[in-house]
Amino acid sequence: MGKDVSSVTPEVAEQLRAYGALDNPIRLQAYTLIHDSPNLPFSDIAKQLHLASGLAAYHIGVLKASNLVDVKYGRRGMETSEYVLTDLGEKIFDSLFTKAQAVKSLKSYDVGASRSLAARSVHVRAYAKRAMTARKRKSVR
Secondary structure, eight states: OOOOOTTOOHHHHHHHHHHHHTSSHHHHHHHHHHHHSTTEEHHHHHHHHTOOHHHHHHHHHHHHHTTSEEEEEEEETTEEEEEEEOHHHHHHHHHHHOHHHHHHHTTTSOHHHHHHHHHHHHHHHHHHHHHHHHHHHHHHO
16 A cells, blocks of 8 residues: 555645656756746747747746746847746756755765766756757757
């Protein structure tokens, strides 16, 4: 019989939704793109991901629904929306990709374990990049 999950706190449930949203290479790439280029307009995100606007809107919508990204509405030329990571989005990003955070969270483990966690975060980013490269190749054909 499974473990009783009725006692999961709302904070843990929110984090689980966030990790679930990132379990897609397109969304993971969009997420890292928004982190690396805050206030990026929607059209630039779609272009850099080589996605049709409808598909980009779907994936960004999933990130918004899981409280990882937020949208700022305003007008700058033709652009009307810009995306940034939320506080939760920044927290999750740090836990996934920041080497200092990985080392800090593993204080009680040996150096080899902290290196393996830092290497894993590099692999997560590399996975997302490879998936997007493969997608670009398919769209060119």
